[in-house]
Amino acid sequence: MGRQPCCDKLGVKKGPWTAEEDKKLINFILTNGQCCWRAVPKLAGLKRCGKSCRLRWTNYLRPDLKRGLLTEAEEQLVIDLHARLGNRWSKIASKLPGRTDNEIKNHWNTHIKKKLLKMGIDPVTHESLNKQAELKDSSLSPAEPLPPQPHEVKESTEGVLNNSEDQNSSSSPDENSSGEESLLLDSICSDDSLINSLWLDETPLVEALWDSAPIAPDDNTKIDMGLVSSWEDNCAWLFDCEDFGIHDFGFNSFDEVESCPLQTIEMKEEEH
DNA sequence: AATAGTGACAACCGCAGAGTA
DNA sequence: ATACTCTGCGGTTGTCACTAT
Numbered sequence: 001m002g003r004q005p006c007c008d009k010l011g012v013k014k015g016p017w018t019a020e021e022d023k024k025l026i027n028f029i030l031t032n033g034q035c036c037w038r039a040v041p042k043l044a045g046l047k048r049c050g051k052s053c054r055l056r057w058t059n060y061l062r063p064d065l066k067r068g069l070l071t072e073a074e075e076q077l078v079i080d081l082h083a084r085l086g087n088r089w090s091k092i093a094s095k096l097p098g099r100t101d102n103e104i105k106n107h108w109n110t111h112i113k114k115k116l117l118k119m120g121i122d123p124v125t126h127e128s129l130n131k132q133a134e135l136k137d138s139s140l141s142p143a144e145p146l147p148p149q150p151h152e153v154k155e156s157t158e159g160v161l162n163n164s165e166d167q168n169s170s171s172s173p174d175e176n177s178s179g180e181e182s183l184l185l186d187s188i189c190s191d192d193s194l195i196n197s198l199w200l201d202e203t204p205l206v207e208a209l210w211d212s213a214p215i216a217p218d219d220n221t222k223i224d225m226g227l228v229s230s231w232e233d234n235c236a237w238l239f240d241c242e243d244f245g246i247h248d249f250g251f252n253s254f255d256e257v258e259s260c261p262l263q264t265i266e267m268k269e270e271e272h
Numbered sequence: 273a274a275t276a277g278t279g280a281c282a283a284c285c286g287c288a289g290a291g292t293a
Numbered sequence: 294a295t296a297c298t299c300t301g302c303g304g305t306t307g308t309c310a311c312t313a314t
Contacts, residue, residue: 016282016308038299054300055283090302101302102282110280 013047017056021046025053026061059102066098070107078104079112083126 013021028044034057037050046053070078074096081092089101089108096104108123116123120130 014284036299049284051285051300052283058301059282087303105303106281 011047012049059100064098
């Protein structure tokens with residue numbers, strides 16, 4: 001028997017989500033939580049397939065998402081994790097709280113990949129392109145490149161950091177990651193046991209980074225995730241995010257929802 | 273001002289694996 | 294053991310905004 005399509009193709013809307021659709025989806029999830037995605041569109045009154053709803057929620061509407069560009073520290077962490085994990089974007093994303101696999105994947109393809117190529121580093125193997133060319137010339141390179149060994153990856157990562165400094169020597173230190181951030185990253189990179197635990201452990205690494213890294217008062221991109229203790233707390237950001245267009249919805253749209261998370265949000269709003 | 277080219281990001285598609293009856 | 298459903302993942306495509314000509 002053939003596989004059923006994830007949704008009835010007829011009457012299913014595709015393309016960009018409207019504010020109205022977002023509102024419906026948010027209201028539904030805040031009321032009912034994340035349940036059977038297939039049923040969500042019907043119950044929420046959306047002409048979308050469940051898959052699309054899930055994607056929209058996880059990649060854009062989820063309250064615990066950080067928006068905006070990846071910080072230098074996050075970017076370096078992505079590079080290092082990619083060297084070890086490959087294109088396992090969800091794994092990588094799990095180490096960066098508030099970031100989605102899609103976001104990291106996009107950032108990799110549009111920014112980091114080019115950056116590494118510019119530095120002469122193969123974004124796939126994380127080895128120097130010159131080194132690879134030499135290996136090819138000497139016909140010593142295997143058909144399938146072996147996964148980089150920890151010390152090699154460390155070397156390449158440091159190369160990235162060093163090259164980054166070399167390449168951006170004209171830029172001010174403020175534009176690069178701070179020295180302390182680099183030190184933290186180095187400590188992570190050099191801690192093989194920690195890296196090995198990535199295969200099993202789901203604890204976000206950047207959380208640890210942020211906990212110990214000094215946060216500049218004017219740097220809004222660094223959020224102390226330690227303060228964000230619960231999903232309910234996280235929802236508060238919805239009211240501040242203009243990109244998301246929550247202001248278009250108005251608070252009235254949430255008044256209809258009689259859920260604990262929402263009450264928490266409203267209480268927090270009143271406190272402010 | 274109009275058009276083409278490019279980059280960035282959101283969204284879709286198909287597949288695989290886990291779970292269940 | 295098998296058939297089926299549901300969810301998550303990674304690759305790819307589509308769309309929009311910006312820049313160059």
